[in-house]
Amino acid sequence: MTTETDEESGHYVSREPFDPRSIEQIAAGQESYFLASRRRLIWWKLKRHRLAVWCGFILLLMYGSVLISEWIAPYYYQTRNSGAIYSPPQRIHLFHQGEFIGPFVYGHDFQLNMENLQREYVPNPDKVEKLRFFCSGDPYRFWNAIPMDFHFICPAEGKTMYLLGTDRLGRDLFSRIVYGARISLLIGLGGIAVSLFLGLLLGGIAGYFGGWADSLIQRMTEIIRSFPELPLWMSLSAILPVTWSPLLVFFGITVILGMLDWTGLARAVRSKLLALREEDYTVAARLMGASSGRIIRRHLLPGFSSHIIASATLSIPGMILGETALSFLGLGLRPPITSWGVLLNEAQNINVVALYPWLILPVVPVIVIILAFNFFGDGLRDAADPYK
Amino acid sequence: MIQYVFGRLVMMIPTLLVISFIVFVIIQLPPGDYLETHIAELESQGESVDPAKIAFLRKEYGLDQPMTVQYFRWITGFVQGNYGYSFEFDLPVSEVIGDRIWLTVLVSFVTILFTWLIAFPIGIYSATHQYSWGDYGLSLIGFIGLATPNFLLALIMLYLANVWFGTSIGGLMDPRYLDQPWSWAKLMSVLEHLWIPVVVIGTSGTAGMIRRLRANLLDELDKQYVLTAKAKGLPRGRALRKYPLRMSLNFFIADIGNILPSVISGAEVTAIVLSLPTTGPMLLRSLQSQDMYLAGTFLMFLAILTVVGMLISDLLLAWLDPRIRLSGEVVR
Numbered sequence: 082m083t084t085e086t087d088e089e090s091g092h093y094v095s096r097e098p099f100d101p102r103s104i105e106q107i108a109a110g111q112e113s114y115f116l117a118s119r120r121r122l123i124w125w126k127l128k129r130h131r132l133a134v135w136c137g138f139i140l141l142l143m144y145g146s147v148l149i150s151e152w153i154a155p156y157y158y159q160t161r162n163s164g165a166i167y168s169p170p171q172r173i174h175l176f177h178q179g180e181f182i183g184p185f186v187y188g189h190d191f192q193l194n195m196e197n198l199q200r201e202y203v204p205n206p207d208k209v210e211k212l213r214f215f216c217s218g219d220p221y222r223f224w225n226a227i228p229m230d231f232h233f234i235c236p237a238e239g240k241t242m243y244l245l246g247t248d249r250l251g252r253d254l255f256s257r258i259v260y261g262a263r264i265s266l267l268i269g270l271g272g273i274a275v276s277l278f279l280g281l282l283l284g285g286i287a288g289y290f291g292g293w294a295d296s297l298i299q300r301m302t303e304i305i306r307s308f309p310e311l312p313l314w315m316s317l318s319a320i321l322p323v324t325w326s327p328l329l330v331f332f333g334i335t336v337i338l339g340m341l342d343w344t345g346l347a348r349a350v351r352s353k354l355l356a357l358r359e360e361d362y363t364v365a366a367r368l369m370g371a372s373s374g375r376i377i378r379r380h381l382l383p384g385f386s387s388h389i390i391a392s393a394t395l396s397i398p399g400m401i402l403g404e405t406a407l408s409f410l411g412l413g414l415r416p417p418i419t420s421w422g423v424l425l426n427e428a429q430n431i432n433v434v435a436l437y438p439w440l441i442l443p444v445v446p447v448i449v450i451i452l453a454f455n456f457f458g459d460g461l462r463d464a465a466d467p468y469k
Numbered sequence: 470m471i472q473y474v475f476g477r478l479v480m481m482i483p484t485l486l487v488i489s490f491i492v493f494v495i496i497q498l499p500p501g502d503y504l505e506t507h508i509a510e511l512e513s514q515g516e517s518v519d520p521a522k523i524a525f526l527r528k529e530y531g532l533d534q535p536m537t538v539q540y541f542r543w544i545t546g547f548v549q550g551n552y553g554y555s556f557e558f559d560l561p562v563s564e565v566i567g568d569r570i571w572l573t574v575l576v577s578f579v580t581i582l583f584t585w586l587i588a589f590p591i592g593i594y595s596a597t598h599q600y601s602w603g604d605y606g607l608s609l610i611g612f613i614g615l616a617t618p619n620f621l622l623a624l625i626m627l628y629l630a631n632v633w634f635g636t637s638i639g640g641l642m643d644p645r646y647l648d649q650p651w652s653w654a655k656l657m658s659v660l661e662h663l664w665i666p667v668v669v670i671g672t673s674g675t676a677g678m679i680r681r682l683r684a685n686l687l688d689e690l691d692k693q694y695v696l697t698a699k700a701k702g703l704p705r706g707r708a709l710r711k712y713p714l715r716m717s718l719n720f721f722i723a724d725i726g727n728i729l730p731s732v733i734s735g736a737e738v739t740a741i742v743l744s745l746p747t748t749g750p751m752l753l754r755s756l757q758s759q760d761m762y763l764a765g766t767f768l769m770f771l772a773i774l775t776v777v778g779m780l781i782s783d784l785l786l787a788w789l790d791p792r793i794r795l796s797g798e799v800v801r
Binding site: 110300303304306307308309310311312313315316319320321398402404405409410412425428429431434435441444447448451452455458 | 495618619621624625629729731735738752753767776
């Protein structure tokens with residue numbers, strides 16, 4: 082123990098090595114908070130946002146279902162049943178005359194009303210048709226490759242189970258909605274990929290280089306933003322040649338949706354870059370001779386990636402709605418490709434709303450997914466904001 | 470102020486020129502032209518086509534010329550009020566269009582008024598009662614309006630209006646008034662039909678506007694002068710009305726630029742479903758049949774409508790808020 086008085090100043094100076102913890106004790110929780118990575122901080126903040134977490138869960142479920150649509154759907158999406166055209170939804174019951182049976186549906190009695198030539202289906206309480214689980218039903222090719230016939234749920238042998246009714250060809254609407262989720266959800270992701278690419282590229286150029294490139298790109302975004310989106314989408318998808326296969330049309334629509342959406346992202350990227358470009362660490366990197374590409378990738382991108390991801394999440398619903406509107410108008414996807422928009426195309430007529438109201442049910446998943454994306458994106462944006 | 474207005478007007482010209490070029494490229498892009506499709510169609514029906522007429526049309530509209538020449542001819546004609554020729558209807562475009570453009574303007578204008586009327590009180594309520602049940606409930610309703618596709622909402626409301634009020638289906642007025650001169654009954658019929666598209670289109674824009682207004686007003690309410698006002702003992706309502714509300718009003722006018730493109734988009738698709746005599750249904754048809762001048766004219770008018778609408782909102786804003794015309798930039 083050597084404590085001495087400093088010769089020159091006459092002050093007391095301790096020769097002991099300094100341990101900061103002797104002054105301030107950091108609790109274990111605090112320490113992990115201070116040392117946590119940015120990603121972890123965002124996750125903690127997001128977790129506090131209940132609604133966003135629930136919506137994220139719904140999104141996860143929906144996107145998860147896309148991987149196993151074939152198992153979830155009780156029918157193959159193109160299976161027709163000429164005996165059940167425009168059949169109304171069948172409800173699942175558990176009890177028959179006070180007795181527990183397990184999940185079953187009442188079979189429908191079909192008759193043609195000769196006065197107005199309407200098909201009438203009446204549930205027959207004598208026909209108890211027990212549902213089967215983990216069963217084999219309609220054959221299909223899993224992911225368009227492996228032939229299988231496994232389903233989570235099937236109707237009783239030789240009977241029907243149309244949980245959400247059938248369309249004009251007697252195809253099960255529920256199965257079609259499950260399959261349609263694939264296209265509708267993918268088109269949002271594909272469109273956002275295109276838009277993200279363009280937005281990062283053009284916004285990055287505008288924000289980092291500035292000058293005439295900046296003003297040119299700025300004017301471009303202004304012009305595109307001042308144009309009503311849907312007519313532009315409509316005219317661009319009218320360009321797609323009729324001879325294209327439905328799959329090519331799908332890609333075409335994806336690109337069109339993305340091509341007009343990048344402006345918002347480009348703006349966000351530009352303004353963030355303009356701010357980050359002046360930060361000391363960027364200047365330091367530049368003075369040390371780092372190339373522009375390296376500065377953008379290593380120093381700038383990590384600074385605003387979370388913000389960009391949040392903005393991207395918020396613009397996916399617009400694309401899903403856009404696809405729905407285009408397909409509804411007959412300018413978008415075409416059968417046999419099935420998306421929610423294509424399904425809603427069948428509900429174009431007011432007679433459908435009056436006579437077969439279940440055909441507008443595909444709008445329910447559309448609403449759910451759009452709300453989920455909105456709330457989740459909001460939560461993500463709040464969580465990614467370091468100043469809140 | 471005059472300088473600002475002048476500057477904005479001059480800025481509009483290059484914007485519209487670029488838009489017109491984009492529009493022309495778009496309507497030009499599909500392979501072949503209307504005449505080719507038309508000839509093929511007629512010949513498949515066994516009808517003969519007068520080659521002289523086709524050649525005349527082709528020459529008249531410069532379809533044999535390179536694209537830049539065609540564009541130049543189109544845009545100079547457009548400025549002079551000669552919008553070209555609709556091949557499908559065999560009429561000049563200006564006659565086909567008739568007053569469709571004005572009906573679109575009418576529907577959009579009424580929709581924006583409606584959006585304001587709805588969004589303003591709700592936005593204020595949500596901001597002053599932040600995190601209350603009312604705030605959540607109203608936001609949720611707004612969100613559902615945002616998430617429901619316009620066309621489907623239009624279809625359902627059309628059906629309900631027909632069942633509940635006996636409103637005739639489709640169009641902007643009852644069929645029996647179609648060729649009659651304007652009268653009180655005809656006006657009432659138009660109003661009776663107008664509210665459906667207005668509500669349908671309005672719902673999609675309202676949610677966004679409520680949220681932006683709420684965020685803006687909340688920012689303003691957090692400022693110190695509000696605290697001072699309250700500390701002085703100013704009643705709540707007066708402390709809200711006197712400054713924060715007026716500040717957020719500026720933003721409210723600026724927001725028209727944000728919602729106008731979506732209002733016009735919504736107006737198009739809703740008009741198609743409701744078969745309103747506006748630009749929507751005819752634009753769709755002309756796009757499908759490659760009637761390029763008709764489609765181009767519609768697209769161009771929609772763009773002009775948007776750009777002019779944004780200009781008006783910017784000018785209003787500059788008139789309201791001196792900071793904007795002094796710095797020469799729009800603060801959003």
